[in-house]
Amino acid sequence: MKRELKILAIVVTFTLITYYLVEPFAHSQMHKHVEFRNFKYDGKSDIEEVEHKIKVAKEHKEDTTELEKKLEEKKKFWAEVDKISKLKGDATAGEGVYAMCQGCHFEGATNMGGVTPPSLEHAGALYDKKYLIALVKNPAMAMNIDHKFKDPSMHPMGSVMSMVTSDQDIANVVAYLKEKKAGEATPVEAYVEACGRCHADRYMKWTQVGFVPKTKENIKTGQDIEALKFKQKVAEEQNALADYLGKLPPDLSIIIRARSEDFLKTFIEDPQTQLPGTAMPRTGLTQESYDKVEEFLADSGDAKRHERAKLGPIVLIYFIIFAIFAYLWKKEVWRDLH
């Protein structure tokens, strides 16, 4: 018995060492570490990103004047955002400003400059306050995709920069969103509003222009014209997105199994940290709204997780009982042998 336990200890030790080396250790070496900032948006990661670029450029003895300028611009921008966040916003006054937003943001909005403006129904609940302030002030900077635009007003939402100009107006409209557009979103609403205009999810029947409608084919011809029309609408939207973003953003049906939780969190917080140069904008989700998006993605790509959690203990208890009976049988049989 003592010998068997010693052998078991050796087998288990070597198995665990191998496991540690090929799983946790190897993955820690393969994936770069990105600091998670708890979905707080204060521009720190943006500034560090440019500082890092300057460091690399200096190592390669390249000209850094442009980058230095960018760094100053970012520092100034986020300092101003911080300043506006300390102003007291007036939601009633903000409603008037919000009327301008509704020119583009409404249910059933159509593609503008490559992407369809999102519904703001839950904007106050989904997005962080400082992020919203930054977004109204300068969308390209807030989303950390300013590298794509020589002139930030060329961003599809760039016109806001000439529409809402005073700091107080920004504070007011954000206060309005935070008070009046802050109803709790369901996981589906969170995904649809924050991600769904670019990312389809075929396992949830979501396309960039809405859920796939239930249609009926003509029984005599086998053709379903409504479905074909919808497909065309999706294809047109996808073309526009791909033209604007450079490629069609991936379908997120099973992204929950394809990326680690750590990757998803840090990537959504600031896409540039994990994929430098990506066209994906920062969306400004709060922790709570990220959890909702994650739940939607889990419903899509890991739908049976609750069933798995329920069945696991039952199966294990079954095999523990099985082991007890096996042990008793062995004892019984071996009584005559020892």
Added chain:
Amino acid sequence: MAHFTKAKSLYEWLDQRIAIDTLRRVLATEYWIPKNINFLWAMGMVLAITFGLLLISGIFLLMYYQPNVDLAFDSVNYTIMKEVEFGWLWRHIHGVAASVVFLIIYIHMFTGIYYGSYKKGRELIWLSGMLLFVTFSAEAFSGYMLPWGQMSYWAGMVITNLFSMGDLHLNGLVEWIRGDYVPGQAFLNRFFMLHVLLLPLVILALIGFHFGTLRIPHVNNQEGEEIDFEEEAAKYKAGKKKESKVIAFANDFLSKDMFVVSIFLIFFFYLVFYHYEFAMDPVNFDPADPLKTPPHIYPEWYFLWSYEILRPFSTNVGLIAFGFAQVIFFFLPFLDRSPNAKPAHKRGLFFFWFWALVIDMIILTAMGKLPPEGIFSKIGLYAALTFIGLWIILPIITKMEKEVKE
């Protein structure tokens, strides 16, 4: 026409026709196993059970899987994982068992090496076991192609590329294997056929052969003691079970096996429910994309050691080293020149050789997954050279071994 008398029971009726009484004696009640064994001797049964799990879960998956480059990914990740009742369970059992079966195979192999169970009449047990290892490897690789994810596609690309044999540039051979210039529909279809028909048939036949090779030389024991099985069996049958050095396969050996199996199954189902990620790489949950190479391409953990023997060298040398690694284990019974069929701790230098091999293969496994940069590729190179060196010195150190007298 043979003469049959009227049978008095179903047992007798069957016995007259297919001799089940003899079968039972030969395969179970008078199939003698040494008493002096430990739980490592149950790994064969654990493997049989794991293979059973793979077969049964595979049958369920086969009912819904679509071997089509456009449908394969979603038939696995949507149809099986979301729509089919308990499809997720069958898939996780299949995926985890495919990984765990190799862990047990390696334990089984190294048990054989440690106790010298490939020597003195047991050579064919080793050789048939090695054939099983190779066939299981092919089975695992072909199965890995089927979900048609990024790692399926790119592992398929990299591994089939090996057949161009470096500077021999056998591109025609690679195309012949793929049925196309790149992995595509023809490729998926033929690996599907291999995975669900041809290779399982070969495995079943080899399992039968492996059992057959075991029957006459009998299983080894913990001390490498030569047992007179007839004499010990006579003692057992005379009721002197306590003094006899042998036990019957059923129920004596089987009852112990089943206890080990039950502990294994607790571990196995713990993995299935709570820790399956190690067996299902995240990269393979991205659909195959011929235009996008993943940043890191690596095989499943059980192939890593031989992959790392390929990687640190230039193409041609690497391929030769890789070929060496694939076949060298077959030659173990002939490279071990020692007269002793004893456990390694009784064999002097061989004991150190054994642990050096285990540790070297673990290092190779780790380096095979890590990015081949800096210190990792250096360690990988030395570990690969050590592996080759260990096999070169094996005949020398075993030749020097003195005969161990009890």
